[in-house]
Amino acid sequence: MEEKKLPDVLKKDTTRRDFLKGTATAAGGALAISAIGGMSPKKAEAQYSVQTAPGTKPFAQKFLYTARHNCTGCRSCELACSLFHTGNVRPDMARIWIEKYKDIVDVPVICWQCDDAPCIAACPTTPKAITRDAKSNGIILNEKVCLGAKCMKCAEACPAKYVRGNPDTGQPLICDLCGGDPQCVKACHAQSGNPQGPCLMSRPVGIGMNMSFRNVTPEEAGKDLAHLLFYPNVEGKRVVPAKTRKGR
Amino acid sequence: MATPKGGNFGKVLEIDLSTQTARTRAIPDEVYQQFVGARGLGAYFAVKEYKAGKNPLDEDAFVFVGPGPLAGTMCVSPRTSIVNKNPYTGLLNHGECGAHLASEIKWAGWDGIYIKGRAKKPVWFSVVNDKVEFKDASKMWGKTTDDTHEMMIKDMKDSRIRSIVIGPAGENGVPYSCLIVERFRAAARSNAGIVFGDKKLKGFAVRGTKYAVPVVDNAKFLAAANVAKETNISDPGAGRRKVWGTASSMETNNFVLGSLIVKNFQTTWWPDVVKLGAEEAERKFWKRHVSCTNCQTHCLKLGVLREGKYKGLIAEAPEYESGGLLGTNLGMKDFDQMAALIEACDAYGLDYISTGGVLGFTTEAVEKGALKPSDLDGLKPKWGDGDTYMKLIDKIAYKQGKAGKLLSQGVARMSKQIGKGTDAYANVVKGREMAAHDPRGDKNRFYTYCIGTNGADHAEGASSSDLCRVAMNDSLCLCTFTSSGVWGASTDKIVVDMLNPLCGWNWKTDDYWMAGKRILTAERVFNVREGISSKDDRLPKRFYAEKLPAGPKKGVVFTEEDHTKRQTDAYKFLGWDEKGVPTEVSLKAYGLDFLIEDLNAAKRKYNL
Numbered sequence: 001m002e003e004k005k006l007p008d009v010l011k012k013d014t015t016r017r018d019f020l021k022g023t024a025t026a027a028g029g030a031l032a033i034s035a036i037g038g039m040s041p042k043k044a045e046a047q048y049s050v051q052t053a054p055g056t057k058p059f060a061q062k063f064l065y066t067a068r069h070n071c072t073g074c075r076s077c078e079l080a081c082s083l084f085h086t087g088n089v090r091p092d093m094a095r096i097w098i099e100k101y102k103d104i105v106d107v108p109v110i111c112w113q114c115d116d117a118p119c120i121a122a123c124p125t126t127p128k129a130i131t132r133d134a135k136s137n138g139i140i141l142n143e144k145v146c147l148g149a150k151c152m153k154c155a156e157a158c159p160a161k162y163v164r165g166n167p168d169t170g171q172p173l174i175c176d177l178c179g180g181d182p183q184c185v186k187a188c189h190a191q192s193g194n195p196q197g198p199c200l201m202s203r204p205v206g207i208g209m210n211m212s213f214r215n216v217t218p219e220e221a222g223k224d225l226a227h228l229l230f231y232p233n234v235e236g237k238r239v240v241p242a243k244t245r246k247g248r
Numbered sequence: 249m250a251t252p253k254g255g256n257f258g259k260v261l262e263i264d265l266s267t268q269t270a271r272t273r274a275i276p277d278e279v280y281q282q283f284v285g286a287r288g289l290g291a292y293f294a295v296k297e298y299k300a301g302k303n304p305l306d307e308d309a310f311v312f313v314g315p316g317p318l319a320g321t322m323c324v325s326p327r328t329s330i331v332n333k334n335p336y337t338g339l340l341n342h343g344e345c346g347a348h349l350a351s352e353i354k355w356a357g358w359d360g361i362y363i364k365g366r367a368k369k370p371v372w373f374s375v376v377n378d379k380v381e382f383k384d385a386s387k388m389w390g391k392t393t394d395d396t397h398e399m400m401i402k403d404m405k406d407s408r409i410r411s412i413v414i415g416p417a418g419e420n421g422v423p424y425s426c427l428i429v430e431r432f433r434a435a436a437r438s439n440a441g442i443v444f445g446d447k448k449l450k451g452f453a454v455r456g457t458k459y460a461v462p463v464v465d466n467a468k469f470l471a472a473a474n475v476a477k478e479t480n481i482s483d484p485g486a487g488r489r490k491v492w493g494t495a496s497s498m499e500t501n502n503f504v505l506g507s508l509i510v511k512n513f514q515t516t517w518w519p520d521v522v523k524l525g526a527e528e529a530e531r532k533f534w535k536r537h538v539s540c541t542n543c544q545t546h547c548l549k550l551g552v553l554r555e556g557k558y559k560g561l562i563a564e565a566p567e568y569e570s571g572g573l574l575g576t577n578l579g580m581k582d583f584d585q586m587a588a589l590i591e592a593c594d595a596y597g598l599d600y601i602s603t604g605g606v607l608g609f610t611t612e613a614v615e616k617g618a619l620k621p622s623d624l625d626g627l628k629p630k631w632g633d634g635d636t637y638m639k640l641i642d643k644i645a646y647k648q649g650k651a652g653k654l655l656s657q658g659v660a661r662m663s664k665q666i667g668k669g670t671d672a673y674a675n676v677v678k679g680r681e682m683a684a685h686d687p688r689g690d691k692n693r694f695y696t697y698c699i700g701t702n703g704a705d706h707a708e709g710a711s712s713s714d715l716c717r718v719a720m721n722d723s724l725c726l727c728t729f730t731s732s733g734v735w736g737a738s739t740d741k742i743v744v745d746m747l748n749p750l751c752g753w754n755w756k757t758d759d760y761w762m763a764g765k766r767i768l769t770a771e772r773v774f775n776v777r778e779g780i781s782s783k784d785d786r787l788p789k790r791f792y793a794e795k796l797p798a799g800p801k802k803g804v805v806f807t808e809e810d811h812t813k814r815q816t817d818a819y820k821f822l823g824w825d826e827k828g829v830p831t832e833v834s835l836k837a838y839g840l841d842f843l844i845e846d847l848n849a850a851k852r853k854y855n856l
Contacts, residue, residue, distance in 0.1 A: 030466070072540030072546040075348070079322060082468075088460030089321055090355060101405055103394065103431040104562055104653075105536070167457045183658060191544040196635035229535040230552045238394050240561065241592045241642055 001135045049211040062137050062177055063204055064185070065213075066108045069224055073098055073106030076191055077184035077200060084183040092167050096184050101222025102236030105229060108199055109162050109182075109221075111175030112214035113137050119174065122157035130154060130174060138177030146171045161217040177202075249276040253752035254464035255317030256280050260289075261358045262375065263380070265447050266307060266365035270373075270380040275359060281753060282839060286314040287342045288723035288767040289360060291333025294340050295770050295843060296697055300777035300850060304333035305446045310364045313353070313412065316725030319541075320354030320461045323473040323746055324480070326540030327725040328353070328412075328429070331440040335601075336423040336658060337679040337703050338341055340774040342722060344707070345439025346540035346548070347429045350725050352410040355456025367448040372413075376403055385450040390416060392595040393428040400453045404762055406713040413451030414441045415597025417645040421445055422656045424602035424681075428594060428688025432538075432548065432564040436599040439707055468749035476742050477544060480730045483737035486545050489729055490537075491530075493547040494568035498525035498576070501568075506801030507683075507689030509577045512608035513675050513790055516686045517799030524575040529566060533583065538564075545730055556584050563591040568605025569706055572684025578611065578637060585634025592638060596645035597739045601706070602658060603644065607637050609659045609674060618668040624651040675788045678703025678780070687791050689801040691810055698785040699818045700772040712821035716764035765822055766838040772822075773843045777850045782828035785815060827856050 049115070081094035099107045119139065123130050129146035130139055149170025155163035163172045175182075207240040216224065227234045249275075251258040262273045275289070285290040290312040302309065311332040316668035318325035330349040334341035353361065355453045356377050370385035383403065388396045393415045400411050410430060417425035418441025425441025429436050463469050480486050488496050501508040502521045510518040521526060533551035540548075553561040565587040566575060574593070575586040593600040611629045613619040621628040625643070629636045643652035654662060659681050675682050677697050683706030692710040695755045699701060699715060700708030707728060709718040717740070721731045724743065731738045748755055772780075775798065793804040820825065823834025835844055850856070 044649075069536070072537045074541065074543055074546065076542045076544075079542055083322065086460070087466070088463075090457075090460040092355075092457040097408075103397065106538070111511075207389040230550075230562055231555065233552055233562055236562060237560070238392060238562075238595055239558055239591070240588045240638070241392070241595055241645075 019189065035209060062180060062182075063113045064110045064175065064177070064182060065112075065201045066110050066199055067201070068199070069105060069148035069228060070197055070223055071098065071106045071108045072191075072199075073100070074191060076187040077108065080183040080187035084178055093173070095173045097164065099218040099222065101219065102226060104236040105222055105225040107218050107221045107225060108161065109218045110200070111139065111162055113139070113175070113177070114159070114214055118157040118159060119154035119163060119172075120155040124151065124153055130172070133176065134180075136177045138179065140175045140176050141172065141174055143169070143171060159217075160214045161219075249278065252277040252280055254462045254749075255321075255747070255751035256285065256359045257354075257357055257459070257462075259358060260314075260360045260362050260394050260495075261375065261380070263361065263364065264365040265367045265371065265449060268367070268371070268382040269770050273362065277751075280751070282763065283719045283767060283770075284720065284723035284763055285316040285359060286327075286329035286723050286725045287331060287344070287719065288763070288770075289314055290329060290342060291340065291767055291771045291774070293362065294331065295334065295774050295846075298333065298774070300846070300853075302333060303336070304335040304443065306684045307366045308364050309333060309443065310362055311440050311443050311447075312360055312362050312660075313349075314360030314725075315350030315353050316723055317359075317461075317751055319350040319725050319745065320456075321463065321473065321750065322470055322542070324477060324541075324543050324727070324730050324771050325725050325751075326350055326543055327722070327727055328435070329722050329725060330427060330435050332438070332440050334439045334622070334702075335442055336439045338778055339678060339701070339703060339780065340771050341437075341439055343426065343435040343440065343702075344722055344725075345427075345429050345433045345435035345438075346458055346543075346727065347410065347433040348541045349410040349412055349429050349454065351541045352454045352456050355459055356454055357456065359460035360454070361454075363447070363449065365447065366721050369612065370448050370450055372400065372450045373452045374400070374409075375405075375452065375454045377456060388450045388584075389419060392416065393597050394431045394595065396450060397431055399698045400451075400574065402756065404453060404455065406455055409450055409453040409455045411453040413597070414444045414449075415595060415645070417430075417596045418442055418445040419450075419751075420645065420647050420656075422598065422644060422647065424599045424658055426599040427451070428597050430548070431765050432594060432792055434597075434599070436569075436596060436601055437702060437707075439599060439602075441599075443599050451609040464752035465749035469746060472745040472749060473744070476731075476738050476746060479737045479742060481544055485735060486729065486737065487567065489545050489547045492526035493549045495526040495529055495566045495571055496550070497568040498566065498571050499527065501572075501685070501689070501834075502576075502799070504800060506796065506799045506804075507686045507693070508799075509572050509686050511579050511686050512577060512605075512612045512673060513682070513686055514612070515797050515799060516801060517797075518576045518579075520581045521576055523581050524566060524571055524586055528583055533565070533587065540727070543727065543730060545727075547729065550601050551587075553587065555585055558584050558588045561588055561591060563587045564594070565590040569684050570600050570604075573601050574607075574637075577608045577684065578634075578830055579631025580634060581632055582634055585638075589634060589637055589641065592641050596641070598641070598645060601683050602681040603641060604684075605659055605675065606641060606644070606662070609662065609670075609681075609764070610640070610655060612673050613662075613666065613670055616670075616673075618666050618670050621655065625649040627651060672789055675790060676704060677787065678784055683707075686796070687787055688796050688804045688806050689799070691806065692814070694806075694814045695818060698787060699815070701768065701775065712818045713761075715768060715818065715822070716761055719767045720760060720764045723763070724769055760839065765834075766840060768822055769824070769834065769838055770840055770843065772824065772828075773829055773835075773840070773847055773850075776829050776856070777846055779850075779854050780828070781854065782815065782819075785828055786811070829856050 078091035078094040185202040275311040370389040537546040538548040539546040574589040696708040709715040
């Protein structure tokens with residue numbers, strides 16, 4: 001009975017990639033549950049930071065990270081992102097976005113700055129229209145080279161289904177980490193955190209964390225969240241009024 | 249006539265449902281400087297276009313859905329105002345709600361959506377930037393609000409649309425039906441559901457990708473918006489709402505303030521509130537916090553029931569008004585039952601304040617023998633009997649059976665029909681049920697219940713100056729919790745500092761107060777034309793006659809002195825005479841000269 005309600009992602013054949021995906025989801029769920037029980041934001045943050053082996057230096061480069069279950073759907077990240085990149089508040093120009101799932105959970109969709117960057121690998125132009133900035137670790141778009149809406153190979157390749165088209169030019173919107181100081185993280189923290197702590201974080205992160213979390217599409221992440229937060233009603237169905245449920 | 253430089257686009261989308269056409273209506277900057285937007289702009293349309301005695305269900309009657317100038321910017325301004333002449337009270341009405349609709353309308357390039365006309369068959373329409381499409385709603389007709397929203401998402405293939413819809417209650421013409429935004433947000437006090445239903449309009453969805461709100465001086469504006477945000481973050485009241493939402497007032501108002509409503513305002517003391525309030529909800533129900541656009545307070549709490557009869561129920565419950573009206577007001581002790589009642593109102597598109605008022609009144613009438621189970625299809629509501637209340641809500645939404653027909657009229661008409669001394673406990677102001685604050689425990693609620701435009705509203709301010717601040721908040725579409733007023737920490741200066749660099753205006757704080765008074769007074773003139781005067785600015789009999797039997801305010805009654813003091817204070821502050829009619833001098837001072845003729849006609853007609 002309960003078996004059926006598991007998110008699809010947990011039931012896929014276990015190829016290496018899917019296996020990674022499955023464990024990531026389960027691990028994320030476990031982390032999230034433990035973080036919810038009134039833990040202080042500081043403690044919750046500490047739990048998320050990946051410990052590097054003793055004697056080795058953590059990476060100096062930056063990554064974005066989101067504790068999805070902490071998102072309240074305020075979209076201040078979207079507003080801050082579009083303000084920084086276009087000078088205007090216009091969320092559809094943002095390089096981060098909040099997807100609603102079944103109207104009960106909000107899923108922050110971010111660029112995970114993947115170490116293997118499938119988007120860059122997929123870019124067909126020479127030179128590449130999207131490259132990684134060695135200093136900030138952000139992904140930079142060269143608008144002059146990019147083929148725009150007719151190509152979008154980067155969007156196809158993105159395992160997180162994160163890359164969207166710019167509504168004006170059709171070219172992909174990809175996260176450049178604001179040159180090393182992500183505005184979305186600032187905006188999220190400026191909301192003074194929700195009782196469980198902020199949703200977005202940016203810090204040097206070790207290998208593994210962003211790799212596994214990125215392999216979840218917004219919809220799958222929404223399912224995960226609905227399962228985590230609203231079990232047993234994982235589909236978000238309306239329970240009352242009974243009358244309309246009988247197909248009135 | 250100048251086009252606005254910033255904040256507004258200077259155009260309102262006008263929808264005519266009769267011809268299924270859309271056109272642009274230009275609004276000059278002068279009008280915004282006078283009436284600001286949203287609630288104020290709606291009031292402007294109403295006093296300009298309606299003659300006295302206008303039938304609110306006429307084909308050319310309008311519903312105005314408006315965001316304010318600050319919406320869609322870095323300022324926390326997520327509210328949408330819905331303005332129409334209310335068929336329930338016969339007065340001008342504004343209802344506000346949160347979520348993301350306001351910003352989306354702005355990003356689609358509009359200052360508001362003005363809807364008139366009447367379709368022959370059920371329709372809905374979508375607004376994507378400049379493009380409006382009318383669509384068949386016959387498959388949506390009869391569906392609950394969330395199903396309708398899902399169908400709109402499927403049709404538009406876009407999960408980021410923002411919708412505002414009615415449920416079965418609005419379609420069936422229940423006069424206290426309302427509009428629901430994105431499943432859980434209710435513009436409950438708008439009472440526009442019946443108007444949408446009459447227009448055969450199921451709702452509409454908006455998506456804005458193309459436009460950004462123009463800002464005259466971005467650097468100054470951003471700094472000012474940041475000051476407003478920081479001020480409200482550091483406010484202790486906002487901190488409380490962050491954690492527990494408005495539900496935290498349930499316990500406070502019972503144990504400290506003595507203004508929680510219990511059993512149709514019989515008392516304010518209900519120790520069982522601990523089984524219904526914020527603490528209980530946090531322990532066993534709430535799972536996440538939800539924000540409106542850019543808001544740091546995220547006062548909406550969503551939860552799920554993990555066991556019991558309503559296993560799996562996801563609801564936005566309780567917040568203060570819903571927990572008060574459908575919880576303590578009905579003598580409930582069972583959290584699950586209360587959550588289910590609240591959820592049912594959201595699904596049907598019923599105003600839960602009026603619904604709770606009706607159910608409370610009915611129960612007391614049965615208790616006192618004025619109503620018999622035979623009048624209610626054999627149902628016998630008792631305090632705390634959630635199952636019977638659920639059945640009654642079903643009947644109200646579909647106007648089904650004797651009970652449905654009776655209860656869907658609302659308390660004022662029910663009491664008139666039943667007679668038998670029921671008027672002693674019919675708690676209505678200007679024909680509408682009261683919200684969850686007992687004015688004996690919280691006497692300044694007199695202002696919002698009696699002086700406010702809507703009648704019996706909970707959110708129109710708790711002092712003379714507060715009425716003015718709330719009028720400005722609703723017109724700017726700032727939330728009362730994150731702006732100026734008793735519930736917010738901002739000041740008039742903070743708001744004006746945001747407006748000037750945004751719109752390119754040159755306002756002083758005096759202009760802020762003037763605009764607030766102008767909007768309130770214009771609305772009052774509208775209501776005076778409908779026959780309202782000081783005699784209607786009165787609380788129900790119960791509050792003057794019965795002392796509170798228990799609780800922190802035991803023995804308190806709302807005296808005539810309490811009444812006169814507050815009434816005189818408000819009239820004086822707003823420039824109205826002792827009969828509650830705006831004076832000619834103040835109309836001229838507010839720049840409302842065009843209303844003098846109307847007002848004089850009304851004064852002659854009603855002998856004021």
